[in-house]
Amino acid sequence: MNGAADMGGMMGFGPVQPEPEHVRFHAAWEKRVLAMTLAMGATGQWNIDQSRSARESLPPPQYLAKSYYEIWLAGLERLMAERGLVSAEEIEAGRVLAPPKQLPRILKAEAVPAVLAKGGPTERETTQPARFKIGDRVRAKNMHPAGHTRLPRYVRGHVGIVELLHGMHVFPDASARGEAEQPQWLYTVRFAARELWGEAADPTLSVSVDAWDSYLEAA
Amino acid sequence: MELRVRALESILVEKGYVDPAALDVLIETYETKVGPHNGAQVVAKAWSDPAYRDWLRRDATAAIVSLGYAGRQGEHMVAVENTPDTHNMVVCTLCSCYPWPVLGLPPVWYKSAAYRSRAVIDPRGVLKDFGVTLPADKQIKLWDSTAEVRYLVIPERPPGTEGWSEERLAKLVTRDSMIGTGLARNPDEVSP
Incomplete structure (x- = not known):
């Protein structure tokens, strides 16, 4: 969706505010x-x-008014409410009002290192040849899906050059709908930058994005 | 916020959805164990060992795993190398994608609207906010991490560091130099 x-x-938004490396949070609740x-x-209740x-x-x-971890909290509350894990009423009341759902998996302290080390790779087995090769000219589609997408607005409709191939990865637009992974190249x-931002853009600048196959067409 | 978050945590614990000790381990991991010192080891090794540098350019994920840095938000790594002609800089305009195993949690500014909006259209302006000015003819390559690929910038090795050990070189490598909003420190900025 064309969101914030x-x-x-x-x-x-004003200048960027650099901070020393040890600052990772601005408040303990974060x-x-x-x-x-x-x-x-x-x-495992969502991906x-x-x-x-x-x-x-x-x-x-709301998105623009919230700090980063306020956005995370709102997202978490929403995911849990949608799945009946914690209701909006419970969040407002600040206490448990309904019995819990049974979750098949709970993250225990001793399992944390292994879970973090495993991560969540999104590359899948290659089942078809890539449509484009390095150096090909491609256009990012002028598309405006109402759901989740990872094609930023600022590249849509513009022509670029394929720079890297990463194999086939889980397609986020489908995965965000809870559908099968439908991996794509x-x-x-x-x-x-001049293609994206016009004649006045910095002539020394290029911008690269990672784009799934269905975001692109030959140009 | 403090109260709302504390109440939510107690709900999750009471419902048995989270182990409070696991929350503590998660926080401790990213506050004390995982951070830019990991990435600095990768860069220092790339500076000192040409075979490692080639491996890092060819298959950054494997080369980085070989040093023990793997997992969440670093599953698919690409290393991009600064040269006298080209400066690389990384952003996630859509959210906050960042290579956790090598750099730890992203700094607050990396997740800010100011950085995410401006990096792709005015990186020289952003660099100015960091006190960095690049030569006007230097090419700037911006990498917007819009998928699960995570980018690590290999900064240029500062002159005057010939013969330095990896351990000493690593002290020159700042977090910002591995995002591309900074450069490696000069030799006279660190203790011998």
Whole structure:
């Protein structure tokens, strides 16, 4: 969806505020939100694309007004409410009002290192040849799906060059709908800044995005 | 927020969905164990060992796993190397994708609207916010991490570091230099 999370090229947010390397959080509660999000994610009740979609499809006024971990909290609350794990009423009341659902998997402390080390690779077996090769000219489709997508608005309709091939990866647009993974070839496509931003753009700049096969057409 | 988050945690614990000790381990892992010192080892090795550098360019995931840095948010790695002609910089305009095993959790600014919006259209302006000015004719390659591929910038090795050990070289490698919003430290900025 054309939501507020798709920020590339927006203006008016002011300067970037660098911080020392040891600063990872701005408040203690942010750590708990991070950890709860990771731990609930490990229960397998949703995938990473559903998790991103829950955050990124927040109404733009809310998304833009919230801090990063406030967005994560809102996403987590939404995912749990949709699945009947914790209701909106329970969140408002701040206490348990209904019995729990049985979850097949709970992340235990001793399992954390192994779960983090395993991660969640998204590359799948190659079942068909790639449609494009390195150096091919491709156009990012002018498409505006109402659901989750990973094709940023600022490249849509523009022509770039295939720079890298990454094998076949889980297709997030489908995965976010809870459908089968439908893996597709994943490419890195490089765009000249002047192609994206016009004549006044920095002539030394190129911008590369990772794009799934169905986001692209030959150009 | 503090109260709302504490209440939610107690609900999740009472319902048996989360193990509170697991939450502590997760936080401890990303506060104390995983961080940019991992990535600095990768870069220092790439600077000192040409065979490793080639491997890193060819198959960054495997080369990085060989040093023990693997897993969540680093499943598919690509290393991009700065040269005298080209500067690389990484962003995630859509959310906050970042190579956790080598750099740890992303800094707050990396996730900010200011960085995500401007990096792809005005990277020189962003670099100015970090006090970095690149030569006007240097090519800038911006990498927007829109999939599960994670990018690690290999900064240029500073001059005057010939013969340095990997351990000493690693001290020159800052987090920002591996995102591309900074450069490696000069030799006189670190203790011998």
